[in-house]
Amino acid sequence: MSTHNDECRRSLTIPVIALGGVIFLISLAGFLGAWKNISCLLWTYLIMLLVVLVAIMVFTVLAFIITNTGTGHVVPGARYKEYRLQDYSSWFVKQLNDSEKWTHLRSCLVKSDDCNNLSKRYKTLKEYKLADLTPMESGCCRPPMECGYPALNASYFDLSYHPVSTNIDCKLYKNARSVRCYDCDSCKAGVAQYMKTEWRVVAIFNVILFVILSFVYFVACCARGNAGGSDAKGRGR
Helix, strand or coil, rough: CCCCHHHHHHHHHHHHHHHHHHHHHHHHHHHHHHCCCHHHHHHHHHHHHHHHHHHHHHHHEEEEEEEHCCCEEEECCCCECCCCHHHHHHHHHHHHHHHHHHHHHHHHHHHHHCCCCCHHHHHHHHHHHCCCCHHHHHHHHCHHHHCCCEECCCCEEEECCCCCCCCHHHHHHHCCCCCCCCHHHHHHHHHHHHHHHHHHHHHHHHHHHHHHHHHHHHHHHHHHHHHHHHHHHHHHC
């Protein structure tokens, strides 16, 4: 995450590192409790780990539900796809239509090189049409195909053409680097598709993490039981 060019994706490293730190501290408490046979530390570890397990399970279930809708639409004569905001879950739509949140996301998109480097990567229109554009490149860097604007190169379109489409994105698109289609629904849809893909990866990782932590939790319960048995023997003597 820290290697990404834009600050929005780099900023995700902070909560990930924080989560890792919390799990490390919880694990350290459990390790010390088992090593020194300290009952209160083991109980603290078991309770906190249970909270983490429940949080992971809830987040994973919600992630699969939220990312269950939305897909790309084939563009005739091109390899890339286009995305429509209404295809995605209402939660995604609500978050992306929030003006404050979108202003922050928009600033990250403008600062990134996703759109600015297209003309350097694809020298000819043929290369551009055969390019496998990312959802954000497809939605934010170009107007929707239905607008009918002729492409002069990978990052510049002839806007003198008057589109017959009623899609508001056709009026919002401009060739200026700071404008592009960053205020378009197609751009928001591209971001939604990106988030959907990333969330699916995280959800699958969480399933694996949940299984591993559940096994660790079972072992910890056994350690707590052994510690309790040792305490009872000690009191009996």
